[in-house]
Amino acid sequence: MSLANIGIIARLELTQRLRSVGWYVMLGVFALVLLGVTGLAFAVYSWGDAVGAGVYSIVVNIVLLLVVLVSPTLSGNAINGDRDAATLAAVQVTAVSTGDIMLGKLVAAIATGGAFLVVALPFLALSLLGGGADALVLLVSLLVLAAEIIIVAAIGVGLSGLIARPLFSVATTYLVVAALVFGTLIAFGLGGMAVRSEATVSSRPYDANGNVDCERWEENTSYEVPRFDLVWWTLAANPFVVLADATPTEFSPDGYPVDLFGQIKYGLRSAQQSPLDQRWDECAPDGGYRTPEEVIDASVPSWFVGLGVQVVIAGSLFAGAWARTRTPARRLPPGTRIA
């Protein structure tokens, strides 16, 4: 395995993509979408002081959305497409190793996803007009975005090596990515609603004088509540949740997250709280209400678990494809021809 060979393979892949008009049309459409999204984002976050951070978080999330939507099409036929076109064997018979081919194709798929990030750079720069995001937020969110681009690319390349037909491998890549993006949401929603428990609502009793008794609690009512606190972990592997959960949250002075990352993170962390014992404390300032900042501080991060799950999925698919692509081939995927 050598870096030079990986570079040649990656360049070979990218050259073919760069010479297709459709690719530029797609990037152009993406730029237009970003233009609209950035305009709306400025309007959305105009209420706060940290407009730039809000706009920045929205643009990064849109880039992730595009990567998740488009990457499977571009990487999901990396290997079986070449097999179909009889160009894979022409590479395999040269002095490059299977590792060179696999990693070269992965690098090309990552670069393709990265191209969306490059198109988004001017819009990220625009967010600086509104004050921009914190340096740490910028760094961590871009790192996580890069990790997600790599994971989706590895899933696509992996499935393209394991499944004989390009059509099916692209569809399967979409299904795996959709399982992470939507499947986790559906599991969370249905799971939480399916498991219900009795929750009690308590408040401070009043004495005969109409004063609040701050020593005792009084149970008012009880009702069934969905138990999202038992199923919140299903969201951990969601790419958008990983991105939001990993990124350090900035809060406004009154304890509210200033950007989309923080708002998603608050949603996840709130779901961790048990709904069984709900108390309204008139004796406490703000009625015992906890700000998002307090909720987030009192809950546990999960992004590394989610990222770990994604890495295991992508890594095992990629490793499987590597084994299947090895030559001299002992076993071939059913229905394939070497050349």
Place this chain on the structure above:
Amino acid sequence: MTGIVVQDVSRAFGAVQAVRAATLRAEPGRVTGLVGPNGAGKTTLLLMLASLLAPDTGTISIGGVDPAVDPLAARRLLGWMPDALGAWPSLTARETVVTTARLYGIEKPDAEARAQQLLTMVGLADLADAPAKVLSRGQKQKLGLARALVHDPRILLLDEPASGLDPEARVQLRVLLRRFAAEGRTVLISSHILSELEEVVDDAVFLVAGTVVDAAPTQSSVRAWRVRLADATPERMNADTWQVASSLGLAPEALAVDRGAVLVGFDGEGAAAQSLRRLVEAGLPVAEFAPAQSDLEHTFLNLSHAPQQQAQPPAPQPPQASTPAPPPPAAPPAPPAAPTGTEAGA
């Protein structure tokens, strides 16, 4: 340099046994033809030689290297031209060859010089900067050949290299292959176009149903020869047939007719030469006297393979046959399609 040595190699795909205990040698300095009907396992065998497919059993040696043990070393020695060339559609012919050279570890300046040289050699210099997708089938074959030669391999594996080539390119290919053999390289070439293969190969290996078969016993069987008298016309065929038959002491009904010539079966080259003398001595204006099929074609069609037996044109009876079962002259046998080759088993 030991050329190609294949010993007891078998390979199955699921329940289909593609190659069974094949054993063959291809010597350096010689062009070896790999002949067999469709589905005989030629491509599977070449894929194993090209280090892309692992044999189930048996050993392969490519210039002394076992491709199953050290595929990278074998790949530096061998050049492989597949039957269907996959060209990267948006790369030009030159970029295709340069990229392939780079994949063999050749530095960029050398790769570019090599590409120019090879594209000129195969006759694609004018199209060097055209995208590969606009190339015709024959031009793609030429590109495939250039690509197979990019790292100056000692051993060449060519799978149907002549398909799609125009006659001039075929002649050039033939000259090229002879040159490689003269340079001491090992050339293994598979083809259906037996008449063409015949003009270039030193040795032939026959592969039938995955097994290398011995072609020797068929050498003694009867072969059809074309005998054409000068200025033969269709109207004159009956007269010509009669003349040839009477000069050779045969019944005219025993002879068939094919494209202006009379087909006569001889038991060997000695019998044919003797008969030619008799025809000339009888004063017949013999303009053509040659085997109706190439050697390879004849051997190939006589292989112990049932479908081939049926596809074979019925040979006229030998001159010495005492109990002739004459084919009616009015119904000439299917002529061997010499210019286009015979796709046996099709």
